[in-house]
Amino acid sequence: MKKTLMVGLALLTLSPLVAMASCDSVKADITKKIVANGLPESGFKLDIVANDQADQAGGQVVGHCDNDKQKIVYSKTANGADDSTASPKTGTSQDSSAQ
Template sequence: MKKQTGWWVAALLAVPILAQASCESVKADITQKIIQNGVPESGFTLDIVANDQVDQAGGQVVGHCENDTQKIVYKKTSRDDESSVPDSAGSSQDSPAQ
C-alpha cells in the first residue's frame, strides 16, 4: 500500500514539470509555422529572452515558455516585402484579445 501511495505522489509531482513546454520545442514549433506561411528560414530569427529583457531584444514577442518566464522574440532579417509576423506564428495566448 505504501509503495502504491508513493508512486501516486511521485506522479502528481511530475505533472507540472511535464506540462511546462521547453523553450527549444516551442521555438521549433513557431519556426515551422512561420516557414509554412512563406517566410524563408533565412528571413527571420527567433530569440529566447528573459521577461525582463524583452524590451532590449527589439522584436515582436511571438511565444513564451518555461512557465511564462521566457519569451520568444521574432526579428526580421531580410528585405522582403513582408514586414510582419504571420498571424499563425505564435500561440493563442500571444494573440491580441478580441
C-alpha cells in the first residue's frame, strides 16, 4: 500500500515537469506545421518573446511555452510577402493580359 502511494505521489509531483515543453521544441513543431502547409521556411519567422512583450513583437501569437511565460510570435518575411503578391490568385497578371 505504501509503495503504491509513493509511486502515485511521485507521478503527481513530476507531471508538471512533463507538461512544460521547451520553447525550442514547440517552435520546431510549429515550424513543421507551417512548412507542411506549403510556406517555405524563408517565408516566415518565429520569435520567442516574453509574455508581456507579445503585443510589441509585430506578429501573430501562434503558441506559448515555458509554462505560459513566453509566447511564440509568427510574422511573414519579405520573401513570403513577395511570393504572395506574385501569386496568380491576385489576378494582376491575368487582368493585364486579358485587356
